[in-house]
Amino acid sequence: METLPLVLQQFITTTNAADSDGFIALFTDDGSINDWGNVYEGRDRVARWNQTDNIGKQSQFKLVDGKQTAPAQWCLQIHVAGNGFNGTSPFEFTLTPDQQHILTMVIVPD
Numbered sequence: 001m002e003t004l005p006l007v008l009q010q011f012i013t014t015t016n017a018a019d020s021d022g023f024i025a026l027f028t029d030d031g032s033i034n035d036w037g038n039v040y041e042g043r044d045r046v047a048r049w050n051q052t053d054n055i056g057k058q059s060q061f062k063l064v065d066g067k068q069t070a071p072a073q074w075c076l077q078i079h080v081a082g083n084g085f086n087g088t089s090p091f092e093f094t095l096t097p098d099q100q101h102i103l104t105m106v107i108v109p110d
Contacts, residue, residue, distance in 0.1 A: 005099040012061045027102045034106040057084030
């Protein structure tokens, strides 16, 4: 497994710590989440998804595998446990060129 950019490490740790403000801050102002075809664009919608599907469901993430697929693009296999979805799914990320923020996150149906 490759060493993950800090922003992706923080994606996992902020979720596990139930740090909603920290989680939302990882995304750009116009960042988006595509959760099995349901798209949430902008920080307000990312915050809503976080409450309905992530930290609001007491999700806990465990990294199974991670690899860089292109410049500023990563695919992580994450095992999710909590009061919502439970199981392992691929999460595809596009990061800003400096890899400091998340532009897009796509949860791919496995």
